[in-house]
Amino acid sequence: MKINDEEMKSRIRELRGKSNAVILAHNYQLAEAQEVADFVGDSLQLSIEASKTDADVILFCGVRFMAETAYILSPDKMVLLPSLRSGCPMADMAEPEELAALKSEHPEAIVVAYVNTSAEIKALSDICVTSSNAVAIVRSIPAEKEIIFVPDRNLGAYVARETGRKLVLWDGFCPTHLRISADDIKLARRLHSEAKVIVHPESTLDVIDLADEVLSTGGMLKFAGKTDADEIVVATEIGMLFRLCAENPDKRFYPATEQAVCPNMKHNRLEDILEALERMRHSITVPENIRGKALTAIERMLDFQ
Ligand code: SF4
Structure with a gap:
């Protein structure tokens, strides 16, 4: 039997309590996802908030790289992504093999990764940035150092102009x-x-x-x-x-x-959130060897703040 939205919201709240879950929703999510969330914000801020809670489960209404980031910061918690269709086309534009090849062409370069990247790309990077700290972090890198900026060429171009630095820009973009x-x-x-x-x-x-x-x-x-x-x-x-x-x-x-x-941000409907909590499904994890390196890149950014 199909239940209405209000019944779904109340069932979600009930299951959230029973499973000691915290529900996160990115600012770009559907209103219905934002309405049932404990925290609404940008991806990194949400992952940090969730890591500070004593929740056993993080249900992340966002896209896959966000759930990965939550897991990187909270490997002891179960991280659920309601819809597996939630990917990020920009994050998918950066393949680890291609970044490894670019790094070998620029062996002395510092790799700066926007947080909108997969765990593998973060693991290949020296430091992560968000859109709010990218300018300051790039400015802090010694002037003689070459910098690879991945994956957003538009954010990278803005950072290059603001800092006066010449960056090796990855050719990715947010559609x-x-x-x-x-x-x-x-x-x-x-x-x-x-x-x-x-x-x-x-x-x-x-x-x-x-x-x-x-x-x-x-x-x-x-x-x-x-x-x-x-x-x-x-x-x-x-x-x-x-x-x-x-x-x-x-x-x-x-x-x-x-x-x-962003159609990718609109897949996490109430039905998906409810089903994820009922079945504890779509658990997102990151292999430990990748998680550790990605965590280092994220922590360098957090130490900067
Ligand atoms: S495509 Fe753009 S708006 Fe959509 S998840 Fe990726 S970065 Fe965010």
Whole structure:
């Protein structure tokens, strides 16, 4: 018998208690996933929060690399991904064999990996970065050191410009942010002339150039809470607007384009979350030899903060 959404939510909460689980939802997840989550945020922040809890199970409404990161930080917990269809096309653009080959072409280079990568890529990297600390971390690397930046060429180009460093850029990109064009921003400015425009640095430089602020998702939330502006145009994945609106009911948010949807982030429906908890299914793990190296790259970043 099919049960309705409210019944599913209450069953999810019941099973969460019984299995001592914590439910995490990335900012880009469906509203229904965000509604049943204990924590909503960006992927690294969520994994850190979960590692501090005494939960036995982490159910991660996000994409696979996020669940891997949660496991890397909490190998004693069971990490569940509700839908195995939740992959990240950008993370998949970086193959470990190809990165190993690039490293052998640049044997002295420091490898800087955006956290949106597989555990294998993190394990081949010297240090991880997020969109909020990438500029500062790259700036901290001695000027004479060559740097490989993987996998996002757009975030990498932004970091290169901000730091004045020449980076060896991997040719990956986020297809969702690529859907946001400079014309979208120009149109949004015409339609909402009083609005501030905030842009995620996974966007292309021509879009970034039109922004009032270039911000990570966490930075967007902080900005929205502090700014005097009543209207904000948001250039990132559209799911971000759910939390922005929920936390700032007196402000108006507009997506830079309705096309900025990441389909991979929308697979974790209530049915999937419920089934994952009922059957403890889709457990995500990382082999120990990879986990240890990936953890080192993540910890170097955490030590930096
Ligand atoms: S929004 Fe982009 S980076 Fe995030 S999961 Fe989707 S494809 Fe990957």
